[in-house]
Amino acid sequence: MPVPVVRFAPSPTGFLHVGNVRAALFNWLYARRHGGRFILRFDDTDRQRSKPEFEAAIERDLAWLGLGWDLRERQSERLAHYDAARDRLIASGRLYPCYETPEELEFKRKRLLAQGRPPVYDRAALRLDAAARSRLESEGRRPHWRFRLASDEDVRWHDLIHGPLHVDEKSQSDPVLVRADGSYLYSFTSVVDDIEFGISHVIRGEDHVTNTGAQIQMFRALGAAEPAFAHLPLLVDASGGGLSKRTGSLSVAELRDRGVEPLAICALLARLGTSDPVEPVTSLEPLVATIDFARVGRAAARFSEDELAHVSARTLHVMPYAAVRERAAVDEALWLAVRGNLSTLADLKTWREVVEGPIAPAIEDARFLAEAAATLPPEPWDGGTWKSWSAGLASASGRKGKALFHPLRLALTGRETGPEMARLLPLIGRMKAEKRLKGEKA
Numbered sequence: 001m002p003v004p005v006v007r008f009a010p011s012p013t014g015f016l017h018v019g020n021v022r023a024a025l026f027n028w029l030y031a032r033r034h035g036g037r038f039i040l041r042f043d044d045t046d047r048q049r050s051k052p053e054f055e056a057a058i059e060r061d062l063a064w065l066g067l068g069w070d071l072r073e074r075q076s077e078r079l080a081h082y083d084a085a086r087d088r089l090i091a092s093g094r095l096y097p098c099y100e101t102p103e104e105l106e107f108k109r110k111r112l113l114a115q116g117r118p119p120v121y122d123r124a125a126l127r128l129d130a131a132a133r134s135r136l137e138s139e140g141r142r143p144h145w146r147f148r149l150a151s152d153e154d155v156r157w158h159d160l161i162h163g164p165l166h167v168d169e170k171s172q173s174d175p176v177l178v179r180a181d182g183s184y185l186y187s188f189t190s191v192v193d194d195i196e197f198g199i200s201h202v203i204r205g206e207d208h209v210t211n212t213g214a215q216i217q218m219f220r221a222l223g224a225a226e227p228a229f230a231h232l233p234l235l236v237d238a239s240g241g242g243l244s245k246r247t248g249s250l251s252v253a254e255l256r257d258r259g260v261e262p263l264a265i266c267a268l269l270a271r272l273g274t275s276d277p278v279e280p281v282t283s284l285e286p287l288v289a290t291i292d293f294a295r296v297g298r299a300a301a302r303f304s305e306d307e308l309a310h311v312s313a314r315t316l317h318v319m320p321y322a323a324v325r326e327r328a329a330v331d332e333a334l335w336l337a338v339r340g341n342l343s344t345l346a347d348l349k350t351w352r353e354v355v356e357g358p359i360a361p362a363i364e365d366a367r368f369l370a371e372a373a374a375t376l377p378p379e380p381w382d383g384g385t386w387k388s389w390s391a392g393l394a395s396a397s398g399r400k401g402k403a404l405f406h407p408l409r410l411a412l413t414g415r416e417t418g419p420e421m422a423r424l425l426p427l428i429g430r431m432k433a434e435k436r437l438k439g440e441k442a
């Protein structure tokens with residue numbers, strides 16, 4: 001197989017959210033799996049809605065997720081390429097000028113619907129001769145341009161996720177590619193770029209399936225073979241509704257603020273709706289190794305914030321120290337002792353305070369705890385200290401199980417539950433342990 005070249009093509013008109021991260025992730029994983037290239041392309045031809053701050057936010061979010069790009073492009077800087085492609089389509093008769101106003105088009109649409117016919121553009125503009133066109137232009141009308149779909153062309157494609165697909169061209173109007181103000185529509189600029197950057201696989205959301213038939217015709221009209229397509233099923237929430245309405249709360253920025261781990265977002269989105277289990281990962285490598293369109297189900301995938309929070313906690317539970325050293329101001333022993341009790345990295349602060357103090361101990365049975373303090377062994381302490389010390393206390397006091405361990409934990413940590421005491425005790429150290437067992441703040 002030739003080396004794949006893929007692209008993630010967000011419009012910088014808003015923040016990245018879980019839906020479009022999924023497309024970015026599948027592109028990135030696919031490129032990495034097959035030694036290919038991943039291009040970040042900003043579809044920013046809509047000058048009103050595209051904003052540099054959204055671009056910066058998208059870059060920051062992708063970098064945070066670990067999805068670096070090999071090349072970054074902006075459509076707004078490539079207008080000369082679109083002009084050239086437009087002129088070629090005009091010369092070959094596939095792009096034709098239309099002069100209807102939006103009101104006239106709406107009127108035609110309504111009339112067709114009233115007749116029970118599909119509201120497909122009637123190609124009236126194709127029948128205008130040069131004189132009629134110049135008369136319209138002399139009235140001040142500026143044309144928009146439509147791509148003439150070839151109804152005899154078979155545009156079936158084998159979607160890598162959905163299998164054989166096709167769009168019935170007879171039910172589609174010739175798409176507008178150039179607006180009356182000369183600006184281009186995404187479906188056209190995307191094809192020009194996909195050709196010029198040698199995109200081998202277009203991996204994107206299922207909402208673009210309906211564009212694909214016309215786009216395949218555009219590839220061919222511009223003398224190129226179409227790439228392979230993989231349309232990812234949409235994500236839905238627990239009630240089966242689309243996520244888009246709630247994207248605000250599911251933006252990557254929001255998830256980051258909530259303390260969700262980036263690897264958890266990737267682990268969940270890569271596996272959701274596939275035949276592989278969702279499991280925490282310590283790097284993107286296992287996701288690279290298992291990405292396979294054949295394992296992606298065709299049905300909408302159910303996304304749940306609770307599941308994401310759960311995967312995020314489990315990600316921390318297995319995270320090696322090297323992966324958090326920069327973000328967590330704790331040493332390795334503390335990290336390994338407490339990571340299994342974290343929901344988010346922010347919880348680390350609590351356990352750091354428990355170890356470093358000062359904390360107010362909770363005293364349940366002062367006499368027993370005084371006895372415990374008196375039998376603390378001399379340092380150095382290690383992972384076996386807790387066991388030998390508590391075994392000695394068990395035989396001296398006759399206590400066992402909860403009656404033995406619970407008062408010790410409460411006094412030493414000030415909490416009912418927490419990480420394994422065998423790991424915590426040597427980190428707390430003899431001086432603080434003794435004070436806490438005696439009820440002193442330490």
Ligand code: GLU
Pocket residue numbers: 008009010011043186190202203204205208
């Ligand atoms: N700019 C388009 C979008 O954000 C890209 C679609 C595509 O990948 O072709 O939906």
